[in-house]
Amino acid sequence: MPKQKALHFGAGNIGRGFIGALLATAGYELVFADVVENLINALNENGEYEIYILDLERKGEVDTIKGVSGIISTNQEAMNKTITEASIITTAVGPNVLRIIARGVASGISARRAAGVTSELNIIACENLTGASSLLKEEVTKHLKEDADKEYLDKYVGFPNCAVDRIVPPFTKDNNPLAVGVENFYEWIVEEPAIKGEKLDIPGMKLTDNLTAFVQRKLFTLNCGHAITAYLGFLKGFRTVDEALGDPWIEDIVHKAMLESGAALCKKHSFNEEEHEKYINKIQKRFRNPYIKDDVVRVGREPIRKVTQGDRLVGPLNMAREFGLGYSNLAKGIAAAFLYENKDDKQSGELRAKVEQKGIREAVKEVTGLQDGEVVEEIVKSYGELEGLKRPNL
Ligand SMILES: NC(=O)C1=CN([C@@H]2O[C@H](COP(=O)(O)OP(=O)(O)OC[C@H]3O[C@@H](n4cnc5c(N)ncnc54)[C@H](O)[C@@H]3O)[C@@H](O)[C@H]2O)C=CC1
Numbered sequence: 001m002p003k004q005k006a007l008h009f010g011a012g013n014i015g016r017g018f019i020g021a022l023l024a025t026a027g028y029e030l031v032f033a034d035v036v037e038n039l040i041n042a043l044n045e046n047g048e049y050e051i052y053i054l055d056l057e058r059k060g061e062v063d064t065i066k067g068v069s070g071i072i073s074t075n076q077e078a079m080n081k082t083i084t085e086a087s088i089i090t091t092a093v094g095p096n097v098l099r100i101i102a103r104g105v106a107s108g109i110s111a112r113r114a115a116g117v118t119s120e121l122n123i124i125a126c127e128n129l130t131g132a133s134s135l136l137k138e139e140v141t142k143h144l145k146e147d148a149d150k151e152y153l154d155k156y157v158g159f160p161n162c163a164v165d166r167i168v169p170p171f172t173k174d175n176n177p178l179a180v181g182v183e184n185f186y187e188w189i190v191e192e193p194a195i196k197g198e199k200l201d202i203p204g205m206k207l208t209d210n211l212t213a214f215v216q217r218k219l220f221t222l223n224c225g226h227a228i229t230a231y232l233g234f235l236k237g238f239r240t241v242d243e244a245l246g247d248p249w250i251e252d253i254v255h256k257a258m259l260e261s262g263a264a265l266c267k268k269h270s271f272n273e274e275e276h277e278k279y280i281n282k283i284q285k286r287f288r289n290p291y292i293k294d295d296v297v298r299v300g301r302e303p304i305r306k307v308t309q310g311d312r313l314v315g316p317l318n319m320a321r322e323f324g325l326g327y328s329n330l331a332k333g334i335a336a337a338f339l340y341e342n343k344d345d346k347q348s349g350e351l352r353a354k355v356e357q358k359g360i361r362e363a364v365k366e367v368t369g370l371q372d373g374e375v376v377e378e379i380v381k382s383y384g385e386l387e388g389l390k391r392p393n394l
């Protein structure tokens with residue numbers, strides 16, 4: 001029997017180091033779509049790549065991922081053919097790129113209908129964003145012109161949302177553009193009720209009918225703690241996450257912020273408090289993985305996205321307020337994001353410009369959507385305290 005085909009958008013860290021690896025290992029013929037030519041050429045020339053395990057568990061082990069190829073995602077003819085043949089499509093391109101790939105996906109869906117394919121297709125956006133697959137569906141639908149294509153999409157194409165958790169930092173090995181380094185831990189949780197057709201059976205993928213709880217657990221704990229580490233670390237002049245967490249003042253704030261979000265998550269989703277504390281401690285251990293050198297500028301990238309409603313900082317802060325719980329360390333994290341100043345990060349420039357034009361109080365209200373006086377004042381107060389820490393060279 002010929003292998004089933006999987007198409008994965010984004011041959012980057014998560015694409016090669018996590019989702020693509022699980023799909024190929026599950027036996028799919030895996031095609032990566034990306035805009036970077038040298039990645040696609042290397043995939044086609046080698047047909048395989050290596051994943052280096054950077055961890056205490058499985059230390060030094062290397063996994064070889066075979067049976068892979070690539071296409072340039074703007075080559076619409078090749079994309080239409082692959083989308084017509086695929087039984088699963090995944091993405092790890094970054095939340096802002098979903099809108100960009102939507103047009104090409106829509107064209108592929110139209111081609112698939114025209115070719116008379118009536119087997120189900122599931123499209124899973126594996127991004128750090130709540131409801132990423134639903135967003136992609138909305139964007140794809142906007143590009144479908146014919147009613148028949150829209151009906152086809154609703155009938156045969158599922159868009160299950162998911163939570164993805166694996167730290168895959170920038171990595172180089174022997175100038176090989178395909179080599180990728182990963183922590184050993186991973187978790188991919190997919191929304192079962194949204195799957196079209198047969199239940200997906202991919203080793204390493206877990207199915208759930210309560211995805212929101214898992215997405216929030218990960219985003220409001222791991223990504224929340226990580227972002228606070230990055231912003232405070234940057235302010236104090238540390239380059240990597242593990243260096244930043246070596247500072248007891250930073251570690252304390254990060255830990256307490258995760259406890260604040262944890263208390264809210266336990267109330268909201270009835271998580272067992274003891275289990276949740278273990279979850280936090282495990283994450284803190286993952287942050288301190290000595291084999292991973294993760295730049296604070298990668299973890300803190302795009303600060304505006306990270307301080308919007310529902311994301312990793314304002315999301316747990318609002319959840320804590322909903323239950324009348326404390327949030328002062330989360331507020332410090334938000335304040336630190338407003339002080340993040342990296343000339344290579346467009347959103348950091350925009351955020352700083354807003355603070356300079358409107359003042360911190362108005363900037364916080366506008367970007368975070370928070371309006372309540374008490375919480376805004378808490379962030380403004382923390383901003384004032386943290387401002388003194390700002391690196392002299394900024
Ligand atoms: N790296 C990590 O540890 C984790 C990342 N994530 C999420 O996974 C997503 C991807 O992150 P990374 O892999 O780290 O980023 P990355 O930058 O390593 O990979 C993104 C890839 O998408 C490609 N791309 C950009 N525009 C494209 C387009 N129009 N068509 C096709 N490909 C395109 C880029 O060329 C790049 O190869 C993000 O949403 C991130 O938040 C989630 C969990 C862990």
Ligand SMILES: O=P(O)(O)OC[C@H]1O[C@](O)(CO)[C@@H](O)[C@@H]1O
Pocket residue numbers: 128164165166167168222223226227298299300301302
């Ligand atoms: O990819 P984003 O959303 O910019 O955020 C970076 C975060 O994502 C991860 O890469 C994976 O969840 C974390 O390492 C980090 O907290």
